[in-house]
Amino acid sequence: MQEIVQYLFSGITTGAVYAVIAVGLSMLYSSTELINFAHGEFVMIGALAMVTLWVRLGLPLPLAVAGAVAAGCVLGLVFERLAIRTARNPEPITLIIITVGAGIFLKGAAMIVWGKDPFSMPSFSSHESIEIFGAALLPQSIWIVTAALVLAGGIHLFLKQTLTGKAMVACAVNKKAAWLSGIPSEKMGILAFGISAGCGAVAGIFIAPITMSSYDMGTILGLKGFCAAMIGGLGSLWGAFAGGLLLGILESLGAGLISSGLKDAIAFVLLLLILYIRPGGLFAAKEAKRF
Amino acid sequence: MKQKHLVLAVLVIILSMLPVSGAMAADIYKIGGIFSVTGRASFLGDPEKKTMEMMVEQINAAGGIDGHMLEAVIYDSEGDPAKAVSAVNKLIHKDKVIAIIGPSTTPTTLAVVNFTKRAKVPLISCAAGIKITTPVDPWVFKTAQSDLLAVAAVYQQMKAAGIKKIGILTVSNAYGESGKKQLLGQAEKFGIQVVLNESFGAKDTDTTPQLAKIKAAGPDAIVCWGTNPGPAVVAKNAKQLKIDIPLYQSHGVGSPKFIELAGDAANGNILPTGKILVTSLLDDSDPQKKVLEDYQKAYQNKFSGNVSGFGGYAYDAVNLLAGALKGSSGDKGKIRDNLEATKGYVGATGEFNLTPQDHNGLSPDAFVMVEIKNGTWTLLK
Numbered sequence: 001m002q003e004i005v006q007y008l009f010s011g012i013t014t015g016a017v018y019a020v021i022a023v024g025l026s027m028l029y030s031s032t033e034l035i036n037f038a039h040g041e042f043v044m045i046g047a048l049a050m051v052t053l054w055v056r057l058g059l060p061l062p063l064a065v066a067g068a069v070a071a072g073c074v075l076g077l078v079f080e081r082l083a084i085r086t087a088r089n090p091e092p093i094t095l096i097i098i099t100v101g102a103g104i105f106l107k108g109a110a111m112i113v114w115g116k117d118p119f120s121m122p123s124f125s126s127h128e129s130i131e132i133f134g135a136a137l138l139p140q141s142i143w144i145v146t147a148a149l150v151l152a153g154g155i156h157l158f159l160k161q162t163l164t165g166k167a168m169v170a171c172a173v174n175k176k177a178a179w180l181s182g183i184p185s186e187k188m189g190i191l192a193f194g195i196s197a198g199c200g201a202v203a204g205i206f207i208a209p210i211t212m213s214s215y216d217m218g219t220i221l222g223l224k225g226f227c228a229a230m231i232g233g234l235g236s237l238w239g240a241f242a243g244g245l246l247l248g249i250l251e252s253l254g255a256g257l258i259s260s261g262l263k264d265a266i267a268f269v270l271l272l273l274i275l276y277i278r279p280g281g282l283f284a285a286k287e288a289k290r291f
Numbered sequence: 292m293k294q295k296h297l298v299l300a301v302l303v304i305i306l307s308m309l310p311v312s313g314a315m316a317a318d319i320y321k322i323g324g325i326f327s328v329t330g331r332a333s334f335l336g337d338p339e340k341k342t343m344e345m346m347v348e349q350i351n352a353a354g355g356i357d358g359h360m361l362e363a364v365i366y367d368s369e370g371d372p373a374k375a376v377s378a379v380n381k382l383i384h385k386d387k388v389i390a391i392i393g394p395s396t397t398p399t400t401l402a403v404v405n406f407t408k409r410a411k412v413p414l415i416s417c418a419a420g421i422k423i424t425t426p427v428d429p430w431v432f433k434t435a436q437s438d439l440l441a442v443a444a445v446y447q448q449m450k451a452a453g454i455k456k457i458g459i460l461t462v463s464n465a466y467g468e469s470g471k472k473q474l475l476g477q478a479e480k481f482g483i484q485v486v487l488n489e490s491f492g493a494k495d496t497d498t499t500p501q502l503a504k505i506k507a508a509g510p511d512a513i514v515c516w517g518t519n520p521g522p523a524v525v526a527k528n529a530k531q532l533k534i535d536i537p538l539y540q541s542h543g544v545g546s547p548k549f550i551e552l553a554g555d556a557a558n559g560n561i562l563p564t565g566k567i568l569v570t571s572l573l574d575d576s577d578p579q580k581k582v583l584e585d586y587q588k589a590y591q592n593k594f595s596g597n598v599s600g601f602g603g604y605a606y607d608a609v610n611l612l613a614g615a616l617k618g619s620s621g622d623k624g625k626i627r628d629n630l631e632a633t634k635g636y637v638g639a640t641g642e643f644n645l646t647p648q649d650h651n652g653l654s655p656d657a658f659v660m661v662e663i664k665n666g667t668w669t670l671l672k
Contacts, residue, residue, distance in 0.1 A: 006503035006532070014497050116333060118520040120552040129531045135503070136532045210527075211496035212520035212552055216331075220494050256500035260489045261463055 006135035007256040008249060013141040015248020016148040017207045019241045021225025022232065023152055024199030026240035029229070030172040031192035034095050038079065038103030040222015042197045044110060046072045046204025047213035051119045061124060069201050075106075076197020080190055103219070110215040118214035144206045151202055152241045155195070159237070168192065172235075220264075227271040233281025242283060320356065320621055322347075322612065323382035324365035325375055325393035325403070326417070326605075332370035334546075335395040338602030339417050340365055341594050343392060346609040349589070356616045368394050372402035379403040383410045389621050392608045393417055395601070397465060404431050413627045415612060417604035420469060424650040432630055432650045434607040434640055436565065436657050441542045442473040444563040444658035445514065446481035448671060454512045454537070458487040458505035460498070460525060462517030470516035470541055486510045493521055499528045512536050518543035523552035530556040537561055542658065546599060550666055558665065563658040565600035567639055572670050573659075578637045586639050603639030610638060611645075 025039050049071040054064035083102045087094055124143050129136040159165040170178040171188040179185045203221070204213070211217070224247065232243025247267055254266040274281065324343050327336030347363045355361060364386045366378035375394045382388045383406065390413045394400045397420030404423070407414040408430050416423050416433040423433050449457070459474050461467035471488060478485050487508040489501040502525070505513055513536060515525045522544045529538050538560050540549070545564035550557045566573060570583040586606055590598045614636065615629035633652070636643045641657025660671040 003503045003507050007500045010497055010499040010503075017496075116331070117548060118523075118552060120520075120523065120554060122554070129533065131533075136499075138531050207496060211524055214520065217494065217496075221496075252497075252500045256504050260491060260501045260504075263495070264492055 002134035003256060004253075005133045007252045009132075009135055009137050009141060011249035011252030012245065013138070013144055013210070013248070014252060015228075015245035016141075016145045017203050017221070017244075018224050018228040018247050019244025020148045020151055020199055020203040020206075021221060022228035022240035022244045023155065023237060024196040024203070025222075025225055026229045026232070026235055026237060027155065027199065028192050028196035030235040031168055032189045033092060034084070034099070035226070035234075036196065037096060037099045037222065037226075038106060039099075039196070039200050039225060040218035040220070041103045041106035041110070042072050042076060042200030042218070043204040043207070043221050043225075044213070044215060044218030045075055045106070046201030047208040047217065048110060048114050048119070048204075048215070049201070050205045050208050051114070051121060051213055055119070055121055065205055068205050069198050072201025072204075073194045073198040076193045076200075077190065079106075079197065080193040084193075103222070107215055107218065114215055116215065118212035118217075119208075120212055121208045123209045138210065140206075140210050144210075147202060147206050148241070148244075151199065152237065155199075156237060164191070224267055227267045230271055231274050231282055233283050236281065236283060239281055239283035243281070246282075318359055319362050320359045320616060321362045321364060321386060321388045323379075323386060323388035323391040323393075324363055324605075325368050325378045325382070325391065325395075325399070326365065327370035327395040327399065328365075328367040330369040330371065332396050334599070335417070335601045336367070336370070336393075338599050339393065339395055339605035340367075342590065342602040342605040343609055345589060345593050346606060346613075350609075350613055356613060357618065357620070359616075359621070361613075364388060368399050370396055370399065372399050375399035375403050376406065379406045383407070383412055388412065389623055390415070390612055390616075390626055392605060392612065397423065397469075400433075404428065407431070411623055411627075413612075413615075413623060413630060415608040415630070417601070417608055420465070421473075422469075427648060427650050429631075429647075430627060432611070432645070434604045434611065434638070434643075434651075436542070436640060436653050437651060438469050438473045438541075439477075440653060440655045441563045441658055442470070442477050443655040444660060445539055445541075446477060446483060447655065448561070448563075448660045449483060449512065449539075450481050452537075454483065456484050456486050456510045457512050457514055457539075458489070458508055458510040459485055459514045459516065460489045460491060460501055460505065461515075462493050462521050463490045464493050466518055466543060467516050474514060474516065491517070491521060491525070493517070495521065495524065497528065498525050499532060502528050502532055502534060506532065506534050510536065512539060514539040514541075516541045516543070519546070519548055520552055523549055523557075526553040526556040526560055542600075545661075547597070550663060557663045559663065561660060561662045561671065564661055564668075565603060565640055565657065566659055567598060567600045567603050569659060569661055569668050569670055572668070579639070579641070582637055583639055600640070607636075607638035607640050607643065611636060611643065 028036050046068050049068035053059050053067045123140045125139050127139040129138050167183045168188045171185045175185050228244035228247045229240045232239030251263050251266050255263045326340045328340050347361045351360050368375035392415050395417050397418040400416040400418045400423050414431050419435040421437040461471040487505050491498045515522050522540050540560050540562040542563050545568050566579050573580045587598045615626045619625040633645045641653045643652040645652040661668045662671050
């Protein structure tokens with residue numbers, strides 16, 4: 001019993017990180033129909049920017065978090081401008097391959113800037129772990145889950161309540177019709193890039209204290225986020241969120257109850273099953289519907 | 292006819308312009324090096340390359356070997372077996388070296404041994420994998436301690452501390468698998484029972500499920516076998532889960548980086564390590580102490596940064612080779628025979644006693660057990 005609770009805590013923590021990554025991926029897909037395989041690298045940038053701003057430069061925590069998110073957003077915009085918009089033949093497959101290449105570039109650039117060694121970071125708050133039913137709950141887990149909820153909630157409100165958000169949804173539903181009614185669809189795409197990269201950076205910032213940050217941490221996290229987004233239904237905000245949590249919990253239970261060697265396999269077997277049985281994702285009504 | 296003379300003349304000019312004349316080349320002993328200078332395993336290859344260059348310089352400054360100068364030809368394998376193979380072919384066929392030091396990792400070493408065996412060139416690997424020298428091949432040697440010795444050192448210490456039941460947690464790559472095999476294989480000999488064996492991915496961000504499972508199995512101690520950064524995550528998680536039984540690590544984390552990564556959680560961790568990490572703590576009667584101090588002084592004078600045990604592997608490889616080159620007049624077969632007959636060489640890694648059955652030549656006392664206390668190493672007796 002005690003272990004099951006521990007597995008759940010661990011799963012929810014990891015799952016919340018996957019959820020934030022998946023939300024970013026999903027968000028970008030809805031607005032631009034692009035699957036960004038460099039997304040994981042923004043997670044890495046967020047974590048390493050945090051190392052520089054908070055650990056090295058000693059900025060206050062809120063300022064460092066804001067700075068790291070801003071770094072992610074700006075890099076996302078630069079990425080869009082230099083790598084995506086300059087593509088002469090913007091077929092989806094071409095763009096996807098561009099993102100793969102850009103991801104490798106970002107990883108290499110980070111290796112030059114931050115070096116090859118991993119970095120460690122203290123927890124955001126120095127509380128002891130809390131014991132519930134004999135299982136330890138880390139304070140950082142609470143931070144992560146809160147951040148994930150706030151972020152997803154914020155994006156939800158933004159899309160449903162603000163004019164810009166509604167314009168973005170309109171673009172996602174039908175780009176041409178949105179353009180005809182005077183919505184600058186290109187700008188919406190750029191905005192989606194910024195927000196998506198920012199989400200990635202947030203995931204990196206919050207995961208950094210519980211793990212080690214290094215230039216090559218992003219790829220596997222990006223893939224897990226992609227799995228999560230597919231499980232929940234690419235393009236759906238809360239679907240991606242739920243997919244992330246589900247993936248995290250299943251991984252943790254699988255590692256605990258079956259075998260820890262299977263941890264990564266679980267994610268990808270799940271992805272294959274979803275693609276075979278429900279290509280639209282678990283939470284999609286019939287076919288892949290956006291928002 | 293005139294044209295033919297012209298061609299001849301041009302040929303003569305070209306030949307005379309070629310840099311190395313035959314007579315001079317015979318005076319130089321060319322030795323090869325293959326190290327993972329860049330890439331993931333650069334923490335191994337970089338100090339090894341620097342050490343080899345430094346040692347060759349020292350030997351030449353002292354007049355070379357039997358009057359022959361040494362020349363080191365070093366290639367970067369980037370930790371990639373394919374690149375290591377192309378490097379070894381270049382060394383054998385283009386540079387025509389008489390012996391090779393390296394590669395730095397077990398996979399790259401295993402990739403090149405077939406080529407050196409076929410060409411009958413002695414190879415002294417700096418990698419730890421036990422597969423390199425078992426079964427023994429006449430042409431393959433290595434200087435790094437095997438997992439076999441590290442596990443033996445850990446179990447000896449556990450036996451003395453009265454630990455009977457352990458849970459093991461290994462990284463799922465070649466290093467962890469090899470460690471797991473040794474941990475499971477030698478347990479019985481030391482009267483230790485492995486109650487649970489679990490693994491974690493090299494890039495896992497969280498190992499609490501595995502640790503919770505091990506904790507529930509109720510062992511006396513946990514052994515984690517991996518290289519940075521994974522074991523630091525394990526140490527952190529163990530502290531967060533308030534696991535109060537001893538946590539043993541492998542020699543793979545024997546560097547200040549581990550303490551930096553794991554922070555507070557590193558305290559109380561016990562691990563086997565080469566003596567180089569704790570030189571200043573060694574007994575003055577330890578024959579290795581002076582060797583290590585000399586090496587450290589020379590290295591730090593030439594390069595910035597601290598020495599590591601990995602550089603020590605190259606240090607020993609060059610010294611073993613230098614010893615074997617004496618009186619060999621550059622004959623590869625003789626170098627091999629001399630290497631195999633090396634006895635009582637005290638190096639940075641340990642005391643080497645090579646035999647036709649043992650091409651590593653070290654014993655478990657090449658390791659010392661250390662405990663991390665207050666963020667620094669302390670020797671365990």
